[in-house]
Amino acid sequence: xxxxxxxxxxFEAFLDGGGLVEAGDGMPDAYRRAVFAFIEMHAxxxxxGGLTERxxxxxxxxxxxxxxxxxxxxxxxxxxxxxxxxxxxxxxKTRAEMLEDLFAGRSRFHNVFHYRAVTxxxxxxxxxxxxxxxxxSQQAVFKNxxxxxxxxxxRRIIAEEGFHMRLGEDxxxxxxxxxxxxxQMFQESLDRWFWPALQLFGPDxxxxxxxxxxxxxxxxxxxxxxxxxxxxxxxLQGYGFTIPAPDLRxxxxxxxxxxxxxxxxxxxxxxxxxxxDSARRIGExxxxxxxxxxxxxxxxxxSGS
Amino acid sequence: MHVYEVFVKKDGRDxxxxxxxxxxxxxxxxxxxxxxxxxxxxxxxxxxxVRRDHVVAADDDFVAPxxxxxxxxxxxxxxxxxxxxxxxxxx
Amino acid sequence: xxxxxAIREYLLAFADDEHLMGQQHTEWIGxxxxxxxxxxxxSIGQDELGHAALLYELVLELDGIEPTDTAVDRLAYGRPSRxxxxxxxxxxxxxxxxxxxxxxxxYDTFEAARWRLVADSSLTRLAAVAGKALQxxxxxxxxxxxxxxKLLASPEARTRMLGALEAILPMVPGLCGAVAGxxxxxxxxxxxxPTPDLLGPLEKAIAERFLVEVSGSxxxxxxHSTADGQFLRTVRSTDFEPLMKRMxxxxxxxxxxxx
Numbered sequence: 222x223x224x225x226x227x228x229x230x231x232f233e234a235f236l237d238g239g240g241l242v243e244a245g246d247g248m249p250d251a252y253r254r255a256v257f258a259f260i261e262m263h264a265x266x267x268x269x270g271g272l273t274e275r276x277x278x279x280x281x282x283x284x285x286x287x288x289x290x291x292x293x294x295x296x297x298x299x300x301x302x303x304x305x306x307x308x309x310x311x312x313x314k315t316r317a318e319m320l321e322d323l324f325a326g327r328s329r330f331h332n333v334f335h336y337r338a339v340t341x342x343x344x345x346x347x348x349x350x351x352x353x354x355x356x357x358s359q360q361a362v363f364k365n366x367x368x369x370x371x372x373x374x375x376r377r378i379i380a381e382e383g384f385h386m387r388l389g390e391d392x393x394x395x396x397x398x399x400x401x402x403x404x405q406m407f408q409e410s411l412d413r414w415f416w417p418a419l420q421l422f423g424p425d426x427x428x429x430x431x432x433x434x435x436x437x438x439x440x441x442x443x444x445x446x447x448x449x450x451x452x453x454x455x456x457l458q459g460y461g462f463t464i465p466a467p468d469l470r471x472x473x474x475x476x477x478x479x480x481x482x483x484x485x486x487x488x489x490x491x492x493x494x495x496x497x498d499s500a501r502r503i504g505e506x507x508x509x510x511x512x513x514x515x516x517x518x519x520x521x522x523x524s525g526s
Numbered sequence: 527m528h529v530y531e532v533f534v535k536k537d538g539r540d541x542x543x544x545x546x547x548x549x550x551x552x553x554x555x556x557x558x559x560x561x562x563x564x565x566x567x568x569x570x571x572x573x574x575x576v577r578r579d580h581v582v583a584a585d586d587d588f589v590a591p592x593x594x595x596x597x598x599x600x601x602x603x604x605x606x607x608x609x610x611x612x613x614x615x616x617x
Numbered sequence: 618x619x620x621x622x623a624i625r626e627y628l629l630a631f632a633d634d635e636h637l638m639g640q641q642h643t644e645w646i647g648x649x650x651x652x653x654x655x656x657x658x659x660s661i662g663q664d665e666l667g668h669a670a671l672l673y674e675l676v677l678e679l680d681g682i683e684p685t686d687t688a689v690d691r692l693a694y695g696r697p698s699r700x701x702x703x704x705x706x707x708x709x710x711x712x713x714x715x716x717x718x719x720x721x722x723x724y725d726t727f728e729a730a731r732w733r734l735v736a737d738s739s740l741t742r743l744a745a746v747a748g749k750a751l752q753x754x755x756x757x758x759x760x761x762x763x764x765x766x767k768l769l770a771s772p773e774a775r776t777r778m779l780g781a782l783e784a785i786l787p788m789v790p791g792l793c794g795a796v797a798g799x800x801x802x803x804x805x806x807x808x809x810x811p812t813p814d815l816l817g818p819l820e821k822a823i824a825e826r827f828l829v830e831v832s833g834s835x836x837x838x839x840x841h842s843t844a845d846g847q848f849l850r851t852v853r854s855t856d857f858e859p860l861m862k863r864m865x866x867x868x869x870x871x872x873x874x875x876x
Contacts, residue, residue: 223586268647275647279640279860282867282876283690284670288663291643295659299563302652306529306547316549341867341876374546395875402871506648513650513714519774520551520651520767521527548653554763559653561756562660 223247236436241369244310256368256437257313262329264304264319269334270351271297272502277344289388293348296381303378307370324507326495331355332488333417335496342403342410345396348389350411350418350453356382357445358422365439397460404461411457412465419480420488422446447477454478529578530556532563534570542574553577623798624740624807625679626702630796630850631731632672633703636693638724639665640864641707641717650714657760661721664753669693671746678742687875694865698857702796702850706788708857715781718768722761723785726822727792729754730815739806765826782827789823790816797849 225247226232232249242248242256274294281287309316322328333351338344359379366372396403426433426441433441454464455478468481527549533542545564550556556575565573618626642662649655673692674684682688706724711717732751738744768774793816803811820831867876 272647278643278646279863280866282874283686284636284666284673284693285686285689286876287643288666288670291646291659291663291666294646295566295656295663298647298652298655298659302548302563302656303546305652306549310547341870377546392876399875400871400873403874403876406870509648515774515777516650516714516768517527519771520555522551522767522771549651550653551767552763554759555767558756558760558763559657562657563653566656566660 233434236367240367241372242367243369244307251431252435253311254313255431255435256371257308257311259432259437260304260308260311260368260371261314261319262331264301264308265323265328265330266334266355267297267304268301268323269330269499269502270347270355271301272506273334273336273338273347274344276502277338277341280341282341290344293385293388296385300378300381303374304371307374310370320510324503324510326500326503329492331421332491332496333414333421334502335491335499336413336417337498339413340406340410342396342406343413345389345392345407346410346414346418348385349393350389350414351421352382352385352389353453354418354421354449356386357449361440361445362438365436367436393460397462408462411462415465416484416487419446419449420483420485422449424485424488450478450480454480527551528556530560530575531578531581532560533574533576534564535572535574536569537571542572543570545569547578548575550575618798618801620801620805621679623796623801624805625676626796626798627802627807628672628676628679628743630702630704630812632669632676632693633701634707634792635665635672635728636669637703637707637860638728639663639667639669640860641709641711642721645714645717654764658721661725661757661760664750664757668746668750668753675740675742675746690868694861694868698853698861699851701853701857703853703857704788704791704794704850705847705854706785706792708854708860709785709788710856710860712784713781715777716784718761718764719778719781719785721757722765722826723782723789723819723823724792725754725757725761726826727815727819729758730818731812734808734810734812734815738808743807762826769827779827779829782823782829786823786831789819791847791850793819794847794850797851 223243223245226235226249229249229251232252236242242252271294274290274297278287278290278294281290305316305319308314308319314322319328323330333347338347356379359375359382363372363375363379366375393407396407422445423442425443426438430438430441432438454469457464464480466480468479470479470481471477472479528551529547530550531547532545534545535542548556548559548563550559553575556577557573560573560575565571639662642658642665646655646659646662649658670689670693673689676692677684677688706720709720711720729751732747732754735743736747736751738747765778768778793813795812799811802808823829824831
């Protein structure tokens with residue numbers, strides 16, 4: 222038999238000792254559901270991120286540029302794949318059930334992937350700001366994650382997100398050093414995406430967050446959010462862009478940037494009602510999913526060879 | 527469809543390592559799909575796929591007793607201490 | 618046509634086919650039938666775009682232009698429609714994944730044969746590209762075959778695949794269609810045989826793979842006819858303009874910009 226723990230206290234003592242839980246373990250049901258929900262949301266977000274980028278791939282300005290962008294989007298879909306495989310092994314939902322729930326609008330994913338990428342500048346802003354936010358979150362999960370299969374797959378995901386960050390920064394630098402129209406385009410993208418990217422970290426963590434208690438997350442949302450702000454505010458300003466935060470100020474004594482109060486209303490609206498563009502993207506994916514059902518049926522036929 | 531476990535190895539380095547899993551209808555499709563799923567950046571140059579239901583796995587309890595066989599390890603610290611004592615007694 | 622002009626036409630047809638084929642494959646990212654296939658098909662698309670970039674570089678070298686990425690992009694995206702030399706098959710907007718897979722198998726079967734024609738090219742750079750491309754093509758074929766092995770064995774999927782093949786087949790002669798000056802390019806050793814020589818073997822391969830009669834198999838082999846309406850690949854189909862317009866959208870937004 223695989224490992225099991227008689228009480229939640231025993232299980233938490235195991236986690237506190239740095240223990241890693243494996244798929245076949247008899248983990249407490251509450252832990253199984255919490256870690257599953259977290260990985261499923263991560264998987265959905267990777268896939269939705271890929272679908273957001275997908276709209277702009279044919280329009281990528283340049284042949285080799287397009288290859289690089291494709292490799293990035295391929296990674297995002299690949300992360301979705303890795304994560305759905307890991308999530309399915311928890312036995313809460315199958316991979317197909319997770320995808321069908323997503324396509325039926327029953328699942329959650331990160332707020333940013335509800336919005337529409339309106340220009341090419343948005344594509345770059347997403348690659349740069351949103352991927353950076355995702356990377357900061359993932360690094361914090363990886364550091365102390367108690368669920369072994371997730372931690373191991375995160376190593377690969379984080380390495381690939383590093384490629385994406387460099388691609389995004391490289392494209393952003395070209396725009397920063399480019400024409401007035403390019404810079405204008407990116408400034409408008411920054412105006413659209415700065416706050417959604419910042420809100421990817423979510424509101425301040427609750428004191429009794431079980432994700433922190435069970436070492437699924439290792440740092441509080443507000444700590445991660447602040448790490449992103451301290452890195453990207455000066456970087457974007459350095460490239461000559463304006464941060465769309467009217468109350469932004471430099472706290473000289475603490476040597477840190479304060480972006481002022483965060484308006485969570487748009488995020489809450491988005492999470493409650495869905496975003497301006499996710500329904501279209503999900504609809505398109507759902508349509509393709511049902512139109513290709515015959516392929517999956519035929520492949521599942523018989524015993525295989 | 528079957529779940530396949532994917533193993534990857536770098537030439538001349540390390541052992542085959544478990545890289546992840548995928549779903550495929552046939553062995554050939556599993557190989558073809560594993561190539562782009564797991565080694566598209568040359569993460570390794572050897573690739574194995576194994577159907578999960580063909581993996582013969584031991585129970586944890588079956589392996590666990592071997593964690594407690596100190597006589598097979600010859601504690602390095604104890605030997606080093608004895609070596610040091612022997613050196614000192616010669617001086 | 619001058620020897621140089623003939624070679625240029627030959628390379629351009631090859632490059633434009635690869636460019637558009639790569640573009641078409643990549644449209645499936647995120648919406649293929651299953652996630653593993655998203656990854657595999659996207660890789661194949663990336664390979665084809667990579668071949669296109671290398672072939673465009675050879676065209677630029679013939680033109681005496683330094684083959685920078687910007688120059689490649691100008692050639693890839695910046696010509697008037699009549700100056701493209703792609704075939705109808707790669708311009709075609711598929712209606713479903715069955716057509717995309719049928720085209721993928723047909724195109725890659727043809728493409729491997731096309732690379733073999735230039736594996737010993739007198740253009741040594743082209744021969745070098747062929748070596749790399751042929752390695753990649755072996756994977757592309759295995760991918761398409763592994764899917765077809767399973768799909769053609771299932772009655773419903775087989776019906777769908779044969780329907781898709783029916784839509785693709787009329788464009789196969791055009792795929793093997795020549796460009797102006799092809800005979801001259803062959804005389805100069807750029808390729809070991811003209812492209813239309815590939816039609817007969819290709820139709821035979823299709824017949825064997827799908828277990829269907831391919832009408833006219835072999836009969837049009839070697840023909841340089843313009844019966845497909847493409848007139849030596851100089852005429853574009855209706856799918857071309859909307860596709861190219863989409864591909865140029867950002868480039869057209871600011872022609873001065875480097876992205």
